[in-house]
Each structure stands twice: as C-alpha cells, then as structure tokens.
Amino acid sequence: MTETSYDVIVIGAGAVGENIADRAVQGGLTALIIESELVGGECSYWACIPSKVLLRSGIALRAAKAVGGAREAVGELDVAAVFARRNSFTHDWNDDSQVAWVAGAGIDLVRGHARISGEKQVTVGETVYTARHAVAVSVGSDSLLPDIPGLAEAGPWTSRDATSAKKAPTSLAILGGGVVAVEMATAYATFGTRVTVVARSSLLSNQEPFAGEIVAKSLAALGADVRLDASVSSVRRTESGVELTLGDGSTLVADEVLVAIGRTPRTSDLGFETIGLTPGDWLHVDDTMLVSGFDWLYACGDVNHRALLTHQGKYQARAAGDVIVARATGQPVSDEPWGTHVATADHQAVPQVTFSDPEVAAAGLTAAAATKAGYEIRVVDYDLGWVAGSSVHADDYAGRARMVVDEKRGVILGVTFVGQDVSEMIHAATTAIVGEVPISRLWHAVPAYPTMNEIWLRLLETYGRP
Ligand SMILES: Cc1cc2nc3c(=O)[nH]c(=O)nc-3n(C[C@H](O)[C@H](O)[C@H](O)COP(=O)(O)OP(=O)(O)OC[C@H]3O[C@@H](n4cnc5c(N)ncnc54)[C@H](O)[C@@H]3O)c2cc1C
Ligand SMILES: NC(=O)c1ccc[n+]([C@@H]2O[C@H](COP(=O)([O-])OP(=O)(O)OC[C@H]3O[C@@H](n4cnc5c(N)ncnc54)[C@H](O)[C@@H]3O)[C@@H](O)[C@H]2O)c1
Numbered sequence: 153m154t155e156t157s158y159d160v161i162v163i164g165a166g167a168v169g170e171n172i173a174d175r176a177v178q179g180g181l182t183a184l185i186i187e188s189e190l191v192g193g194e195c196s197y198w199a200c201i202p203s204k205v206l207l208r209s210g211i212a213l214r215a216a217k218a219v220g221g222a223r224e225a226v227g228e229l230d231v232a233a234v235f236a237r238r239n240s241f242t243h244d245w246n247d248d249s250q251v252a253w254v255a256g257a258g259i260d261l262v263r264g265h266a267r268i269s270g271e272k273q274v275t276v277g278e279t280v281y282t283a284r285h286a287v288a289v290s291v292g293s294d295s296l297l298p299d300i301p302g303l304a305e306a307g308p309w310t311s312r313d314a315t316s317a318k319k320a321p322t323s324l325a326i327l328g329g330g331v332v333a334v335e336m337a338t339a340y341a342t343f344g345t346r347v348t349v350v351a352r353s354s355l356l357s358n359q360e361p362f363a364g365e366i367v368a369k370s371l372a373a374l375g376a377d378v379r380l381d382a383s384v385s386s387v388r389r390t391e392s393g394v395e396l397t398l399g400d401g402s403t404l405v406a407d408e409v410l411v412a413i414g415r416t417p418r419t420s421d422l423g424f425e426t427i428g429l430t431p432g433d434w435l436h437v438d439d440t441m442l443v444s445g446f447d448w449l450y451a452c453g454d455v456n457h458r459a460l461l462t463h464q465g466k467y468q469a470r471a472a473g474d475v476i477v478a479r480a481t482g483q484p485v486s487d488e489p490w491g492t493h494v495a496t497a498d499h500q501a502v503p504q505v506t507f508s509d510p511e512v513a514a515a516g517l518t519a520a521a522a523t524k525a526g527y528e529i530r531v532v533d534y535d536l537g538w539v540a541g542s543s544v545h546a547d548d549y550a551g552r553a554r555m556v557v558d559e560k561r562g563v564i565l566g567v568t569f570v571g572q573d574v575s576e577m578i579h580a581a582t583t584a585i586v587g588e589v590p591i592s593r594l595w596h597a598v599p600a601y602p603t604m605n606e607i608w609l610r611l612l613e614t615y616g617r618p
Contacts, residue, residue, distance in 0.1 A: 155260065158184040160476055161274050161283040162290060163266040163422070165254065166193020168453030168465035169290035173259040175473020181285065181480060183259050186266040186276055192250040194292050194454075195462045197242050202315040203335055205238045207507045210342035214509060215572060218546035231320060231343045238315075245316070267423035272448050275423070285480040286448050288472060289435060290465070291422065293415035293454035298327075302387040306394050309410040311336070320345045321407035325396055327384055328412035329355045331506050334367055336410060338508045341374040348377040348404055350384055350396070356506060360519065360554050360568045363512040367570075370509060417455050439494035440487050441472035450476065458498045468495045490586075500565070501585045505575040510551060513578035516566035516585040519556050528559045534610045536571045540602040546572055555611045562618070563588045569607070577605055592618040 160176040162169045165187035173183040190197050213229055216222040243249060254261050264276040272283040295310035297303065309317075309324075314336045320343035326333045329351025341347045349355075349371065355364035355378070368378045383399035387409065396404045420432040427449070429435075435451035436444045437458070443449040450472045453465030475493035478485050486492040506512040522529045536542055536551030543549055551571020558565050567581035584594060595612055599605035 157282045158182045162288045164291040165191040168469045171466045171469035172288045172473045177258045179477030186262045188265040190247040198312040205241045206339040209234045286476045288450040290453045291418040296414045296416040306387045306389040323406040325406035325409045332412035341376040350382045367508045440475045459502045503582045513574040514568040515581040522565045530557045532615045539606045541604040
C-alpha cells in the first residue's frame, strides 16, 4: 500500500472503529483503519463474545434443569467443551475473517501502533498518514489496576486472562463488584472453581439495588463466597497461590486474583501531547462525537467514556461516520436531539444486559439516577414470577421488574428486569423510552399470552389505567 492520504483515518479496529470506517466508505469517502493488535478488538477476542460463550452453556444447562421433564434428561456440564466452544468463537485469536471483512468493505488496513503527530496527521512507525477531513479515535480501554501494595507484582488476572484462560483454576478471587466481576464469578463458579468475590460495596451498584441483591444470592447458590463492603489492603504471591489481605485483617488465598474494578482509556501513548491534549485522558466529545476544541478529531466507543458498551459505541460510530461524510461533502448536518448525526440515546436510553444467572436487563435510568437528574418519578415494581408465561418458562421462576415513570410527561424513563432469559425482553423497553411512548398508548401494545412479556401489562395495571 503506497497511499498515505485518506479522507478519514480511524485509529483502532475494534467493533467501533470498523463501523466508523464503514459508514465513511459507504458515504463515498476513502478510509484507512490502523490496528495494533487484532482486527475486531476487545469485544470479539477478550470481552463480550468469549465471556458470553463461557457463560452460555451453564445457563442453558441450568435452564433445562429448571423445567420438569427436561431436568430428568440432562447431565452435567462438560467444562472442556465449553472452553473449546469459546475458542471457536474467538477463531483461536486469529483475525483473518475480520481482516477479510475490512477489505470487502473497501477500507484500507495498516497494522501497527498509531500516534497522532499533528493536525490531521497520524504516524505509524516511519510512515506519516494525512487525513483530508477527519481522524477518528476508537482505541478502547484497558483494565484498570488499583494501587494496592503487591498487586502488580503478584501478576493478577485482568478480564483478558479471565476470558482467554485455557482452563478453570481451582480457586479464583475476584476484586470488584461490577459487570465483569459478576459475569466471571458466574462463569467460573459454574465451572467448579472456588470463587470469592471481594466488592467494596454492593454488587452492580450502578443498577437498581434489587439487581445486585438477587445476583449476590444466586452467586452464593452457585457456591461463590460473596464478600460485600470489603476491601483488599495488600497482595502477595506465595507458593500456595495469591494471598490477599483484606481490610479487616483476614487473609484469603486463591490460585489467581482477577481485578475487575473498571477501565482506563488507551490514550497514554497516542501522541496527545502533539495536539494539546493530555496523555492518559478520556476524550470529551459533543453529541456528534467531535472532540471538544477540534473540528477534525472524533472519538467513539469506550475512549469517550459515554457508555462502555459495544452496541452503544457502534451507535456512536454510525453517527460519527455519517456526520464526517456530511461535513466533508457539504450536506446538512442533523445534530438536533435524536437527529441522524447524534448519539442522543447515550444520555438516557442505554440498554445493558448483565449475563449473570438470573440475567439483569436494564434500559434507561434507574430510579436513583432519574431522581438525581431532577425528574418527578413514580416507581412501579412487579414480581416477574407471577406472570403466567414465566411459570411456564421455568418451574419456580423467580424474577423482578421495575418501571420508572416520568410523572410530568407520562412516559417511561427506565426499566429493569431480573430473571432467566430477560435479556431478550429489554428491547421493548428501549423502544418505549426512545420513542417516549405515552403510558396511555402503551396499553394498546398487547403482549402475547402466555409469554413473559405480559410483565408489561402487569406493570401498567399496577401503575393504573389513565
Ligand atoms: C470482560 C468484558 C465483557 C464485556 N461484555 C460486553 C457485553 O456483553 N456487551 C457489551 O455491549 N459490551 C461488553 N463489554 C464492553 C465492550 O467490550 C467494549 O465497550 C467494546 O469492546 C469497546 O469497543 P471499542 O471499539 O471502543 O474498543 P476496543 O474493542 O478495545 O477496540 C479498540 C482497538 O484499538 C486498538 N488500538 C488501541 N490503541 C491503538 C493504537 N495506538 N494504534 C492502533 N490501534 C490501537 C486496539 O488494539 C483495539 O483493537 C465487555 C467488556 C469486558 C472487559
Ligand atoms: N454484559 C455487559 O454489558 C458487560 C460485561 C462486562 C463489562 N462490560 C463493560 O465493561 C466495563 C468494565 O466493567 P467492570 O466490571 O470492570 O467495571 P464496572 O464499572 O462495571 O464495575 C467496577 C466495580 O469496581 C468497583 N471499584 C472501583 N474501584 C475500585 C477499587 N479501587 N477497589 C475496589 N472496587 C472498586 C466499583 O465500585 C464497581 O462496582 C463496564 O463499563 C461495563 O459496562 C459490560
């Protein structure tokens, strides 16, 4: 490849970068994407996909065991087969198929570590690439390691180790109580690993409080030791494993320790100093994903810290790719809220599924977040196990649902479902929130009987017919 000038240069070929470049090319621009590791990024090889594949088999087996008639027909989990299935989904960490997709989409690819080296300039090794219109940064994030004495020297697992492990350790300590901690605790406890979760507060503390409470109980039922309001003061690796000294002075020994306390942006070696930005910072963007203070630099995905989720990053990428095309070709920019070129949903309609068992599926604002944002709300709760569809779905189905209503406008601000297979039910909530569908109109959206979606009718009945 001899070309060094492109309309758009994208740094980072994760799911997000791929989408920015794809939209730009579909809009008639030329695009170069630069990737230092695997094309496809974290989600494909070390995050969403391998973690969900590691979780899925155990969840499917427990689902079968929850239904009389099926229960009698099934055996135990084949852990080695689960790891083999994970390897097939990650293509043994080979990105040939994604490289082929990039080529087929008409996007040029350069492998190497990219650094911004000036306005609209990106350098890889000795080669300087110039963008005619835009540089888009989609470099993602790394696991954050806390400054705990001895932790770094003990060689802790990050989410990458947990999702790419060749086999399950005998015991695993997990530091953190967020999504990664909960999902990996569920997966490894299912594999028979002795799991201890050390969380500084509750589990899933950004979600409705009942979600973390139910998941903590379910993890305990899987055999995990869940320690809430706990901390780790020091760590050391000994001959018998990793020894954690907790805040209360007690010690805990495990084969490995997984650190899952959040993320840090991959911006410490990106040439930020050449354009007046601070290395190591998240990038602050407007709703068209333009970085504050620039008219040519965009940032999408984890690196802008708006919503660290693949689907949300790809949504931002579609808006950014299209607005880059519009601005480059002099077409009108649709940047009003909910316009074509903005990621308005990031602020109040983000869906997320935590693939614990039971699952937690949520969209929009929690009651606490809505109150903090100044809404006058009403909270409607319902037991998901009381819905006919749920009791058919699984014997003794247990679950819970919450709807948060904006009382002034009569629209839904947030919905949370906790229960088996609720992940497939959350999109209706996202649609109602984004569409600002009035509660009075939702009464006409009739859920089929006997499905678990009848929870919508029960929530409306509990709210009261307008
Ligand atoms: C364990 C785990 C499970 C998750 N599960 C889910 C889930 O189920 N659903 C969900 O929606 N989200 C999930 N997430 C979050 C999701 O993985 C991220 O939000 C998503 O991967 C972010 O995509 P991205 O493209 O912004 O970054 P990435 O996927 O990290 O891609 C960035 C790319 O940029 C490259 N890069 C970085 N710096 C440079 C450079 N200087 N030069 C060239 N290339 C560079 C990297 O190598 C990488 O390939 C999970 C995260 C973790 C850790
Ligand atoms: N299914 C999914 O959608 C999914 C799955 C995994 C990860 N993710 C995304 O990846 C990102 C990273 O996940 P995560 O679980 O690492 O982060 P997180 O932000 O979800 O949770 C981090 C947890 O660690 C705690 N914590 C923070 N600092 C700490 C410290 N110094 N000591 C002890 N505890 C500390 C926090 O209180 C929080 O409970 C999240 O933003 C999440 O959205 C999504």
